[in-house]
Amino acid sequence: LVKAVARDLYHQAATVEFLSKSQHIMEGGKTQEHVIFKVQLVDVKDQKKQLTVRNMEVFKPAVREGFQISADQFCRAFPYHIIFNERLEIQQCGRMIQRVLNCPICVGMKMSELFDIVHPIMKFTIENIRTFINSVFMLGVRIYKNGHRFTLKGQMIWLEDIRHMIFISSPRISSLTELMEMNVFLSDIPLYDVTRELVLLNQQRIAEIDVAKQLDETTAKLKLTSKALENEQKKTEELLSQMLPKKIADDLKNGRQVKAEKFESATILFTDIVTFTNIASACPPMDIVNLLNELYNRFDQKTNEVYKVETIGDAYMVVSGVPDKTDRHAQPVADFAMEIVEEASKVRSPITGQPIQIRVGIHSGPVVAGVVGKKMPRYCLFGDTVNTASRMESHGVPGRIHMSGSTAKVLMNDDKSFAIFLMEDSENKFDGNNTTVRPDVDNEPSNVLLAVSAFLLIVSVMAGILICIVRQRKVGTINDDEIELEEPNCVDETTKLTGDKNAL
Template identity: 35%
Template sequence: MAAAQFSTIDMDDTLRMTPIDFCTALPYHFIMDDNCRLVQAGKELFNHIPKELLQPETPVLRIFEITRPQIPLDFDNICNFINAVFVFQVRASPSDMRKQRENLEGSESASLNQAVLQQGCHLKLKGQMMLLSTKKHLIYLCSPYVTSINELMQFGMRLTAMPMHDATRDLILLNQQRLSDVEVNLQLEANNEQLEAMARDLEEEKNKTDVILKDMLPAQIANKLMEGEHIESCEYEEATVMFSDVPNFQQIVPVCQPKDVVHLLNELFTRLDRLVVLHKVYKVETVGDSYMTVGGIPDFTPEHAENIGHAALGMLWEGRAVRDPVSNKPLQLRIGIEIIIY
């Protein structure tokens, strides 16, 4: 008896959903009759379509166009493709949206729609068609056709506008995560390319530094420095030092162009460098027109004085092969040699 009474109460207490609740639960849906005229629309559509177009009896063709499937928008064609995925695009022009925005000026939806007005984009909806029990009405259950946060903001929408049960939320979030991962990967690749380029530049600069170091220091000392070894100071019991210069260099400089002076010194010192290598002596430094060499250092050789003497004679002859830019006569060198013995 108690069970029968409970059954009666259950049948009498029928739950019904009001049109307002239905439009809130399905904010992007719309219902049309067999003449393809609008019957009802979800509340969120009013944020993207002018109000005057969302009035009952308005032809759906004035509001939307079908982009998928490629069929004319009429009741029979839609029923024939009832199992297909339908994509509708809003026909409302930016000027119509501007009129609506002016009516809603100062509200949040008006500020959000500003992005749509600037871009001139029309909202797309994606979903399915269902034939209602009256057999004379179709309901379009859909969601905004957006795949990223940028598109969502472009149409002036927020993620909170999507119903919780709508898979579009997950699609947008997953796609946004994928885009973020792609962006991070691209940034990592760009950073790697930049690091590789910096490493190549660093290697080139290191090679230049090594070349300069070998030119300034003896090869064995330069190699130890490049390998990070400590160089101990040492003393030599004997050596031969040679100084050479151009006696009339101070008369040449004031009357010559800088490039001519550089060319003169470059030609002269290139010839002297060849003799230094040939006679196995060491070039210490060059200052202006002065050229200093030493024999017996850093590698001691008993014939260091003889090597310096041969190098000096060769330098005198090589100097004559270079022309004085002022007098156009063979260049003369002044050479001094000193033997040092401790």
């Protein structure tokens, strides 16, 4: 490397000669080697550049003869210098050295008693210092102040004429915090010393690091907050989608105004629990909540083709044809009605343990739908169709589906596979134009109707027999004497009486 530098930069040939090699035992048992080489120029190719090099070599300090500077002025100019002899005895030091040591320094005090060589790692001897004279030295004060050690960083210079070593240094401080810990001020550092700029620059860097750290922490918190906000927004959107139809929820989410809309034809279903008032009055509130949760969870699993409008107490309301218009709106509601009747039979009453029964009412007609409220918006249906469907449910038969004539007409037009049975003429009960009908799952009359018919037949036969017996007894009590009675004919319900006194 030395030869390459001499050739490329100075256009000269250089030789490197090995002079000596020594080893030093360091603290901790480590060995340090010191090798001395002699570098000598042997050839000059460029005479002009050789002259330039020679001119550089003859530069000497410009000093007036007899000019001297006092020791006091020198100590003021270099406040962090120390001059010591070959025995490491201090001969002179700057004014800040005593402040750093926090004790007065007398001439003749040992350097090794006041300082340790932090770098390079070696024993504190004049021979070691002269060996590593070209290294940067760092001396640490042996006396700790507030738990901190003051360190001086500088250069060792051998004064050959007086056989003394001078250590010109500056405090090794990198921040304002260290200045305060060491009880040192910026004014204690000479203006020419770059340590001032390093302290201020490092302080600015520390401030920037703190700001960057705070920014990173804030960014991390912001990311977490943003993620939590996204999760909450998703929950809000899901909740809004459960409360409102998806199309309506999207309009509200995007800030669009949702206007009320009229639907010419839709099918509405109402259902409630039979004897729910008695169940609620006889059961703890928690049992009622569990009952409704189990029932409504079963109902909600069946709302695939219908829209669940609301639940109030034991009332459950769904609609088809709203908010998405469709001509085929009666069949999904009828399918849903039959499914929930079956599902309700799987839920047990907390009082009797028997399956609960529900009433179901269905009606088709025009409705008006819109969003009501801003803080807690609700999608509501209005119109006579809603009222009629509610009355169909309240006048229905437990365990059966009560359907209006208009719904039956729409249903039969869409799907003729439903079995619909006439129950009674509903004229003057609701709107004067409907016939109350009942859809059944099977195509044949239900077992309930057959049982009722058989029961009525048996009752009529038993009534005829009782009438015959009663009339026979009455005829026997009219004549006190001997009266000839003809046996009554129960078939044509005619009785003949003979006797002298009375006749019926």
